[in-house]
Amino acid sequence: xxxxxxxxxxxxxxxxxxxxxxxxxxxxxxxxxxxxxxxxxxxxxxxxxxxxxxxxxxxxxxxxxxxxxxxxxxxxxxxxxxxxxxxxxxxxxxxxxxxxxxxxxxxxxxxxxxxxxxxxxxxxxxxxxxxxxxxxxxxxxxxxxxxxxxxxxxxxxxxxxxxxxxxxxxxxxxxxxxxxxxxxxxxxxxxxxxxxxxxxxxxxxxxxxxxxxxxxxxxxxxxxxxxxxxxxxxxxxxxxxxxxxxxxxxxxxxx
Numbered sequence: 001x002x003x004x005x006x007x008x009x010x011x012x013x014x015x016x017x018x019x020x021x022x023x024x025x026x027x028x029x030x031x032x033x034x035x036x037x038x039x040x041x042x043x044x045x046x047x048x049x050x051x052x053x054x055x056x057x058x059x060x061x062x063x064x065x066x067x068x069x070x071x072x073x074x075x076x077x078x079x080x081x082x083x084x085x086x087x088x089x090x091x092x093x094x095x096x097x098x099x100x101x102x103x104x105x106x107x108x109x110x111x112x113x114x115x116x117x118x119x120x121x122x123x124x125x126x127x128x129x130x131x132x133x134x135x136x137x138x139x140x141x142x143x144x145x146x147x148x149x150x151x152x153x154x155x156x157x158x159x160x161x162x163x164x165x166x167x168x169x170x171x172x173x174x175x176x177x178x179x180x181x182x183x184x185x186x187x188x189x190x191x192x193x194x195x196x197x198x199x200x201x202x203x204x205x206x207x208x209x210x211x212x213x214x215x216x217x218x219x220x221x222x223x224x225x226x227x228x229x230x231x232x233x234x235x236x237x238x239x240x241x242x243x244x245x246x247x248x249x250x251x252x253x254x255x
Contacts, residue, residue: 001027002096004083011074012105012138014188019098021068021083028085028094032068035095037080045084046070074102105189106162108136116195123202125173130196132183134164140185142166147179175200 003022011017021032034046072081082097111133121128134140142164144151154168164185170177178200184193 002083002085002094004081004096004098006081006098006100010138011100011102012188013075013102014105015074015138017072017074019070019072019081019083021070021085021096023068023083023085027087029088031086033084033093034070035080035082035084035097036072036078037082037097038077039079040077043080043082076102076104078102103137105187106135106137107190108134108140108185108187108192110134110183110185110192110194112194116197118197118199120199120201121170121173121177123173123175123200126171128170128173129167130170130181130183130198131165131167132185132194132196134166134183134185135162136185136187136189137162138187139164140187143184143186144168145182145184151181173200175202 001024004019005022006017006019008015008017019034021034023032035043036046037043068083070081072078079101080097080099082095084093084095086093119130132142132144134142139162142154142156144154144166151168154166156164156166159165166183168181178198181196181198182193183196184191186192
């Protein structure tokens with residue numbers, strides 16, 4: 001007639017845990033009450049909309065009564081949550097309790113060398129990736145930023161209960177791949193970040209002049225246009241040299 005549940009496989013210090021108490025409307029009247037117990041045997045009964053208690057690391061919150069939910073910020077001394085419901089037309093109360101252990105959390109740590117990690121690639125390199133391996137308990141959540149903007153194109157895989165590997169896959173390297181990528185790991189124990197600086201190189205040589213001008217013709221017409229080829233691949237790019245404005249324009253080919 002009373003079902004008391006909470007939505008967490010494990011409970012850690014500093015974690016907000018939601019408890020739900022479902023009671024039969026045919027047997028109980030409206031309005032449940034919550035009891036909170038600690039290791040030393042003390043208990044409190046939650047009656048008000050919001051209770052601040054010095055024995056917890058955060059507030060105990062009472063949501064709408066018809067939903068019968070309670071959110072508790074756990075600490076190491078918390079052991080028991082109880083749900084009490086009044087029986088219709090009597091002074092009797094029925095209850096159900098859940099007992100659990102609150103575990104200490106382990107702050108996240110990113111494996112690998114400290115400081116900024118330099119990664120060097122060449123234009124047209126294929127199947128490259130940036131990998132961020134994280135350890136912590138509970139398993140941290142990971143977010144990425146590229147040049148201070150959130151980056152959502154990453155792959156996430158959990159290897160076990162306390163570690164996680166997240167990577168950004170690059171199918172083909174271009175000049176747009178260049179930048180600073182920041183991996184941030186977070187759990188209830190803390191937050192940590194690591195920066196990966198990607199440098200993209202491109203070695204080119206002049207393959208031919210497109211238009212049948214001589215150097216004199218090119219100078220006379222103010223603009224010389226030619227193709228460039230990457231030494232490490234066959235990707236063709238377009239460039240033009242303007243003698244009049246003394247500017248050089250390079251456009252990477254999308255072919």
